[in-house]
Amino acid sequence: METEVGVEGNDEAKHKECGIRKSSSSLSSPKQISDPVVYKLVRVEGDGRLVPATDDELVEVESLRIDDRCGMHVVADPGQTVGCISNEGSSSGMAQLKRLEGWSQPENKKVDPDKLNGRLEEPVPLLAPSLSESHLNQSGSVGECSHPPDELVAGGSPSSVTTKPDFSRLKGEICLDNLSIKELHETFKATFGRETTVKDKQWLKRRISMGLTNSCDVSTTSFIIKDNKFVKKGNEEGCNGMYGSFAKDPPIVNQKGLPTCHVGQLDYHKVPERRLENHNLDDNSGSDDHQKEQRAAKRVRKPTKRYIEELSEVESKESNERLLNLAKDSGHDGLISPKSHVRLVRNVSSGGRTVITRLDSLGGSGIQVPCVSRVRRSRPRKNFMALLKFNPSSMGMAAALVEKALDDHGFPPDDGNENRVLKASSTPEHVHHQFVGVPEKDKQFSVMSAVGLGNNTDLKCMNSNEDSDDNAVTVPTSKGGIRRKHHRAWTLSEVMKLVEGVSRYGAGRWSEIKRLAFASYSYRTSVDLKDKWRNLLKASFAQTPPDTGMNSRKNTGAMPIPTPILLKVRELAEMQAQVPPNLSSTKVAGSARKIVHEKQTGFL
DNA sequence: TTTAGGG
């Protein structure tokens, strides 16, 4: 029997995703009965009709059922998808948003201190706790790090995913609209740690939004990003949010804020080889960022050439990370031989964007890595291959090295760090199958279940991608000491976390902040935090007060810290009496004092 | 080990 799945509509029909889902639901049988399963691309015409795609868009899959056995069998109900979610992370992410809101809107500053404290004491508010207890635990559970497809989340009532009361009253926003291109560039750099030359405002805003979404784990919360603002999901219709899909990126961080959920980890142990092969399917059906991004991109508009290029930089990195993870995981089984070669496998025309997947063959097991058609990337990473050969006997080692190599390419961790999760296993299509024929509400529920289940995957999914000892290459100095070779640029979200941490625990409690707020950033030491804070203080007091007629932040080359954040820094400094005496005098008295008061009562 | 501060 064949199962047809609507993969993508065309651009124009993109907004009809709900329609697509319904239609494809009727087309699909929830359960695959036999092999092979055929994924068929369908288009949706303006009126919502399904139109079969051309034959060359038809991708035949050897055996999807392998996935059911190998990928999902760990879960009690094969039809259940497990989402990986972050509690802690989302919490702080939300807090950050909240703060940002406060920053940009001083009149909204009343951040209920009780609530804040409450959140501290009940350290880990659970997302859909009632659901999270289920299958996984009983079944011996493996984290299936699945990304619920955008559509699913978008289609239902997104707010139902949110069960965190703390943020229920938020209508926060980070308004990227107000930023100039230049500012967007700065923000971009701050967010991703790398420069961009893209002039396209929309692109920048979208990209930044996504970056923030990922890094702050906004995704796991009730926020979506729409019209370049972070908006509470509940306020939205979900399906029509232009940028909504980004916010739905599933969280990839567990409660401890650690990167989590190596899908491969267990799967590969159990059925190593076939699993590996199966990733070809996975990539085709695409549950990774790559795929999601495609959709998201299309939702906005036809991607520009430049967009694709920029995207490919990030994505190819992510791909490499995935590959890396694969290597790591399967390395445990010693499956990977040092030899590896790469060849182009197939071009999949997916709704307007041509994706070239390449088959990275590691030890005979084909791992298909999606990458954007970009000549520059077609060549395998030199370092990667070299490193693979470097230590044939220990893939773990090699993988670690590879990671370093990847870092060497200048990609800041922030957009990848928390994304360093293998999410290939459970594909949107899988989820698609699962939700086929299920009423919207139930779908929503299922998503929630999945999300909840994700909470329980923490322990199993503990993926120490962020090698506990820093990935930063250390280099011996002439003086005999060693020092880190690479400064990891502080990303915006890190700064936000830091500020948040300081506001919670107070400046000086660096180890606390480190432990609680930067648990997932193993490369940031408490000293780093302290140093950064010192810099922030300096910066905040340097530029805010006089409000130099000029745009205060010039092209310093240093990371531009958004003014609101600096304001917050200064505010915190004021109320913690960290202010340089000569500067303490003016302006801030009123509101800051009030805040101080609130905070105090809050703590008492 | 953690903080604080200078380099």
Place this chain on the structure above:
DNA sequence: CCCTAAA
């Protein structure tokens, strides 16, 4: 970031 004194 690094180094180190001091706690």
